[in-house]
Amino acid sequence: MSPNELRELAQQVLPLVHEAGGIAHSYFCSQALNIDAKADGSPVTQADRETEECLRRRLAALGNSFGIIGEEFGEEGPIGSSCGLSTRLTGRVPLRADCRTGLAAGAAAARQPVLGFLWAPALDTLASAWKGGGTSVNGLPVRVSTVSSLAQSFITMGSLEVLQRQPWAQRALRLMSSTWTCRSYGDATAFLELLRGHCDAVLEPEGHLWDFAALKILVEQAGGRFTTVLGQDTAAGGSSLATNGLLHDEILRWIRGA
Numbered sequence: 001m002s003p004n005e006l007r008e009l010a011q012q013v014l015p016l017v018h019e020a021g022g023i024a025h026s027y028f029c030s031q032a033l034n035i036d037a038k039a040d041g042s043p044v045t046q047a048d049r050e051t052e053e054c055l056r057r058r059l060a061a062l063g064n065s066f067g068i069i070g071e072e073f074g075e076e077g078p079i080g081s082s083c084g085l086s087t088r089l090t091g092r093v094p095l096r097a098d099c100r101t102g103l104a105a106g107a108a109a110a111r112q113p114v115l116g117f118l119w120a121p122a123l124d125t126l127a128s129a130w131k132g133g134g135t136s137v138n139g140l141p142v143r144v145s146t147v148s149s150l151a152q153s154f155i156t157m158g159s160l161e162v163l164q165r166q167p168w169a170q171r172a173l174r175l176m177s178s179t180w181t182c183r184s185y186g187d188a189t190a191f192l193e194l195l196r197g198h199c200d201a202v203l204e205p206e207g208h209l210w211d212f213a214a215l216k217i218l219v220e221q222a223g224g225r226f227t228t229v230l231g232q233d234t235a236a237g238g239s240s241l242a243t244n245g246l247l248h249d250e251i252l253r254w255i256r257g258a
Helices: 003-025 046-062 169-177 187-195 209-221 248-256
Strands: 035-037 043-045 067-070 074-076 083-090 102-109 112-120 125-130 135-137 154-157 181-183 201-204 225-227 240-243
Touching: 003 046, 003 102, 003 112, 003 125, 043 046, 046 067, 067 209, 102 209, 112 187, 112 209, 125 187, 125 209, 135 187, 135 209, 154 169, 154 187, 169 248, 187 201, 187 209, 187 240, 201 248, 209 225, 209 240, 225 248, 240 248
Parallel strands: 067 083, 154 181, 154 201
Antiparallel strands: 035 043, 067 074, 083 102, 102 112, 112 125, 125 135, 201 240, 225 240
């Protein structure tokens, strides 16, 4: 798809992202929010299900031949061969008490992300990008930072509990001590900070295509780099390392133990 075609697609999808994000936001700090456990033990709420159902229904109404992949209801349609849309409500447990929750929606052609949105309703912050069109936050162009020294860098990581399960966990912990500072914002907040140059790298030890598809194109179009933690150039590799690009290879060397 050309940049013009992607811009038109973004204009079609954006109102749906706002609508679905509004559903999630309606549960923000709500006593009506119930957190259940799925078969694998991971949490799920009615906000997750209702948000994804809304996007699926509204996309079908557009009349486009989208394939869709989402965390709650799986794959539907031609994901691999045409344009697929991934959906993910990030930070479903924080939805109960803080503002880190965001809706990530990304379009991919042959599983390569080409368009992405990250909508954090409680922060009134929307990041959007498409291939060849750059990244914007609330309509203003953004770029990643220019920090090139690990010793001066600000890195954020996802769950330490999940990190500890990884075979490279000890190397990642040593990496933390080599930075200027390392915090764990998690979820939508960390990537919004990276896009705006407020932090320099985000490491997520586990995730799926629906977690990362939108984030990959957002980071890349802001001038950054996005791979798995072992350096694979994919949003479907089970983990993610997103950086300003300048620090990427050095962080990979730490994690690989090279």
